[in-house]
Amino acid sequence: MFLTDKNIIVLNEVDSTNNYAKQLIADKAGEGTVVLAQYQNSGKGQQGNFWESEAEKNLLFSQILYPGFVEAGKQFYISKLVSLALLETLQMEIPNVKIKWPNDIYIGHKKVAGILIENTIKGSSLASTIVGIGVNLNQEVFVSNAPNPVSLKQITGKEYDVQEVLNEYLKHFYLLWDELREGNFEKIQNYYLSQLFRYNEWSWFRKEATDFEARIIGIGEFGQLQLEQKLGEMAEFMFKEVEFVI
Structure with a gap:
């Protein structure tokens, strides 16, 4: 493990970056701390599913936030803006990226990334948020029974630097985070809908x-x-x- 100058903790292996981030929150880690793993042996997906990822091939990280300005009833807005930040990052490489409700990222009809968000609530607001993200970057063979995985490399033929993609995501995320802080809920909602897989399509x-x-x-x-x-x-x-x- 080592901590970069951008408050990014890099781990060779961990059970789950979200689990590691929970302990960091208990230890009072600062907002924006990122846990980046080269390999997860028990990666977490939605509803307890396992997230398959070959070692050192993909982007696997969790991000710690303290969104006390977000009412508990509006917590899905965090999911929206995280999805949008990830979509914007991938759209720099390929155009036909969409958000499949609630927050899977699709290229065409295949899943390239997943998001798992875990919130804690204090009173009527959010106390802490862990944003867990897995992006298939360089993996070329998938062996699990996941129905439709794909990696960026399978589509573009290019090899991607994990740290560079993470940095790009963080740039997009914090621009959208400012929109949320300013209470621009309608703007975020409309943007999310415009990027939604099969929106307004039969x-x-x-x-x-x-x-x-x-x-x-x-x-x-x-x-x-x-x-x-x-x-x-x-x-x-x-x-x-x-x-x-x-």
Whole structure:
């Protein structure tokens, strides 16, 4: 382990950068501290899923924030701006990058990055946030049963420097973080919707083994997916209540 001059802790191996970041918060780590790992032996994805990543091939990190200015009810805005910062970073290399609700990053119909955000709440506001991010940069073979992984190198043929991509993400993130501090919620919401995978497009979804056609018309206050079905019926779904048919 070593600490860079930009407050980035680099680890050769760790179970999960989010777990490591939790201990740093307990030890009063400063805001903006980043835990960067070359390999995670128990990488965490959404809903307890495992995040596959070959050693020294990809960008795996967690970011510590103290967003006391964000009301607990608006915590999904952090997910939005993290997704947007990551999207902007990848769009510098390839154009057809989108955010698949709630916060997976897709290139075409394949997943290039995932985000896991863990918040703690104090009173009516957020006390701390750990932003965990995994980006497939240079990995060329995936062996897990994940349905549709892809790396940037598989698409562009280029090799990427992990630290350079991290630094680029941080630049984009802090510009958006300032927007959140200033309370520009509508601006962030509109930007997020404009970059959303299959936004306002008729496509297929699945709920409890039943497929139905609908289009995304919005995102609710708490991050719920708002769909309009073919007969005009509106419905809202929280995370894992509905899935995309891809």
